[in-house]
Amino acid sequence: MTIHFTVNNKAMSFDGDIDMPLLWYLRDHAKLSGTKYGCGIAECGACTVHIDDRAVRSCVIPLKNIEGKNIRTVEGLAQGKKLHAVQQAWIEEDVSQCGYCQPGQLMAAADLLSRNIDPNNKDIAEITNICRCGTYPRIRKAIKRAARIIREEKL
Numbered sequence: 001m002t003i004h005f006t007v008n009n010k011a012m013s014f015d016g017d018i019d020m021p022l023l024w025y026l027r028d029h030a031k032l033s034g035t036k037y038g039c040g041i042a043e044c045g046a047c048t049v050h051i052d053d054r055a056v057r058s059c060v061i062p063l064k065n066i067e068g069k070n071i072r073t074v075e076g077l078a079q080g081k082k083l084h085a086v087q088q089a090w091i092e093e094d095v096s097q098c099g100y101c102q103p104g105q106l107m108a109a110a111d112l113l114s115r116n117i118d119p120n121n122k123d124i125a126e127i128t129n130i131c132r133c134g135t136y137p138r139i140r141k142a143i144k145r146a147a148r149i150i151r152e153e154k155l
């Protein structure tokens with residue numbers, strides 16, 4: 001069975017093991033290595049991507065569930081040369097430490113801000129992605145900075 005979907009607005013198809021998790025497809029077949037493997041059991045969030053504009057943990061999504069869906073990875077977050085507000089804010093707040101969790105953090109934050117452009121600490125705490133370097137305070141600041149960027153762009 002061949003399944004069809006898009007990744008970062010490019011049409012893709014896959015004719016193989018449709019029980020394979022999306023994360024494996026992205027890294028090994030599509031060669032999009034920005035999305036990371038951490039735990040493989042939907043706990044850490046390193047593998048977070050968007051499916052139809054909602055953040056999901058791609059390590060537990062089998063390919064058979066993505067027929068007709070639109071996938072966005074961290075490589076597709078910027079619009080051409082224009083960084084997404086979260087990317088810009090992450091740079092300005094110097095969030096990253098080892099960096100391993102950060103693609104997933106960015107994707108989770110972008111999803112939150114697509115639904116809430118003025119998140120408070122409680123809203124931000126709904127993001128449960130793990131950072132073993134403990135960058136949570138900078139992530140919080142960067143999400144609030146990204147929210148300001150988005151609000152200003154909407155004026």
Ligand code: FES
Nearest residue numbers: 038039040045059
């Ligand atoms: S690798 Fe998917 S949640 Fe940890």
Ligand code: FES
Nearest residue numbers: 098099131132133
């Ligand atoms: S920056 Fe190192 S795990 Fe988050």
